Amino acid sequence: MAIATINPATGETLKTYEPLPDDAVDERIGRAVEAFRAYRLTSPQERAGWLRAAADVLDADTDAVAELMVTEMGKTLAAAKAEVGKCAKGLRYYAEHGPAMLEPRPADAGAVGAEDAYVVHQPIGVVLAVMPWNFPLWQAMRFAAPALMAGNVGLLKHASNVPQTALYIEELFRKAGFPADVFQTLLVGSKAVERVLRDDRVAAATLTGSAPAGQSVASIAGDVLKKTVLELGGSDPYIVMPSADLDRAAEVAVTARCQNNGQSCIAAKRFFVHRDVAEEFTRLFAEKLSALVVGDPMAADTQVGPLATESGREDVERYVQDAVDKGATVVTGGERVDGPGWFYRPTLLTGVTPEMDLYAEEVFGPVAALWTVDSLEEAVEIANSHPYGLGSNLWSEDEQERATFIRDVQAGMAFVNGMVTSYPELPFGGVKQSGYGRELTELGMYEFTNAKTVWIGPRSSQQAEGTTASASE
Numbered sequence: 001m002a003i004a005t006i007n008p009a010t011g012e013t014l015k016t017y018e019p020l021p022d023d024a025v026d027e028r029i030g031r032a033v034e035a036f037r038a039y040r041l042t043s044p045q046e047r048a049g050w051l052r053a054a055a056d057v058l059d060a061d062t063d064a065v066a067e068l069m070v071t072e073m074g075k076t077l078a079a080a081k082a083e084v085g086k087c088a089k090g091l092r093y094y095a096e097h098g099p100a101m102l103e104p105r106p107a108d109a110g111a112v113g114a115e116d117a118y119v120v121h122q123p124i125g126v127v128l129a130v131m132p133w134n135f136p137l138w139q140a141m142r143f144a145a146p147a148l149m150a151g152n153v154g155l156l157k158h159a160s161n162v163p164q165t166a167l168y169i170e171e172l173f174r175k176a177g178f179p180a181d182v183f184q185t186l187l188v189g190s191k192a193v194e195r196v197l198r199d200d201r202v203a204a205a206t207l208t209g210s211a212p213a214g215q216s217v218a219s220i221a222g223d224v225l226k227k228t229v230l231e232l233g234g235s236d237p238y239i240v241m242p243s244a245d246l247d248r249a250a251e252v253a254v255t256a257r258c259q260n261n262g263q264s265c266i267a268a269k270r271f272f273v274h275r276d277v278a279e280e281f282t283r284l285f286a287e288k289l290s291a292l293v294v295g296d297p298m299a300a301d302t303q304v305g306p307l308a309t310e311s312g313r314e315d316v317e318r319y320v321q322d323a324v325d326k327g328a329t330v331v332t333g334g335e336r337v338d339g340p341g342w343f344y345r346p347t348l349l350t351g352v353t354p355e356m357d358l359y360a361e362e363v364f365g366p367v368a369a370l371w372t373v374d375s376l377e378e379a380v381e382i383a384n385s386h387p388y389g390l391g392s393n394l395w396s397e398d399e400q401e402r403a404t405f406i407r408d409v410q411a412g413m414a415f416v417n418g419m420v421t422s423y424p425e426l427p428f429g430g431v432k433q434s435g436y437g438r439e440l441t442e443l444g445m446y447e448f449t450n451a452k453t454v455w456i457g458p459r460s461s462q463q464a465e466g467t468t469a470s471a472s473e
């Protein structure tokens with residue numbers, strides 16, 4: 001894919017970039033290494049100051065950066081502004097809590113015959129971040145805020161369709177006053193990732209993206225024995241039981257499925273509804289989906305903008321057509337919007353069966369697949385049969401059902417009476433083919449630190465004194 005800004009609302013190519021040649025990439029890695037030499041010695045408080053300054057820069061740049069994201073990948077302007085706000089909040093969160101997370105953790109020195117023993121989290125160096133276009137600012141910040149707080153330096157290989165946002169992120173950290181080259185954007189295609197990851201000067205990598213991209217990065221990293229964190233696809237279940245507030249569950253279902261124009265790894269994609277309430281929930285869900293305003297993402301009243309790429313819309317169309325060919329029913333939507341841009345109508349499908357491609361894959365667009373089930377156990381069993389295990393949602397007032405869901409659902413995140421959302425204050429990540437490792441909180445921060453065990457014995461002088469004292473007793 002060319003490195004270019006192509007407006008998904010019009011299909012117009014606005015700006016193209018030549019990828020950085022290999023020697024320029026090598027030179028930037030060298031600069032990152034130099035930056036790390038000094039940056040690792042800065043105090044957590046200094047880094048917190050720069051993170052706070054970055055949040056202030058974002059506040060000031062909100063309108064410009066939000067418009068840039070809308071132009072590059074088509075999310076609505078309201079969603080883009082909310083994303084900028086979330087990034088500023090995340091930066092401030094790690095500025096406030098990061099220093100405490102990095103305090104040495106004392107161990108039981110007496111139990112190990114030491115005078116002092118503790119664990120100290122030290123930065124590991126240059127971390128490569130391979131990031132997707134769907135939350136072009138937040139996904140990068142979800143990595144950068146804890147990683148920079150910990151004293152690492154970052155190299156960002158962003159998705160090829162958001163080059164201007166990628167360049168803005170480098171500028172953001174520069175404007176915030178971080179030392180030079182602590183965070184650099186590499187405008188390169190995905191083929192360049194292997195070379196960067198194999199470079200001895202790069203310590204680790206994080207990737208948010210597709211399962212195939214994750215497999216590729218994990219296998220290269222395995223070959224050179226480097227740490228990786230992978231946040232891959234999701235096909236989150238959304239289970240609705242008879243005790244749920246159906247109207248609220250349907251309202252949130254619409255947001256959970258259509259957020260970001262349906263293009264989120266943590267979007268609810270498979271809806272399991274108990275037979276007793278299936279008809280009513282389906283009616284409410286379809287009614288609310290079809291009421292969504294689809295259109296120009298810059299317009300204030302738009303709720304669903306275009307898909308980010310032409311090929312992305314073709315994929316969605318293929319999944320829906322395949323399901324319909326194999327017997328699924330389109331309750332609402334099921335078609336593109338005529339005219340320029342890559343718009344697709346919010347869609348509800350029922351009658352989904354295992355033969356359909358969307359059953360075990362991820363549909364990256366506003367398409368909800370609904371199953372009628374007879375019990376929570378049945379819902380969880382079908383949900384768990386999917387290769388992904390990122391987030392999961394349950395709507396129920398029943399304590400026993402909640403406990404069963406939390407215990408049995410195979411997912412990195414379980415949300416009850418709400419929709420899966422990332423918060424700077426909560427760990428984020430999945431299991432199975434959704435990846436491994438965690439982002440955010442101290443768990444995320446520690447992924448890219450060396451948890452160094454420190455054991456300090458008594459000083460020789462003390463030992464000698466102790467020996468003399470006991471000899472004279």
Ligand SMILES: O=CCCCC(=O)O
Binds near residue numbers: 134135142263
């Ligand atoms: O595609 C993944 C979306 C994650 C969004 C988030 O972190 O909120």
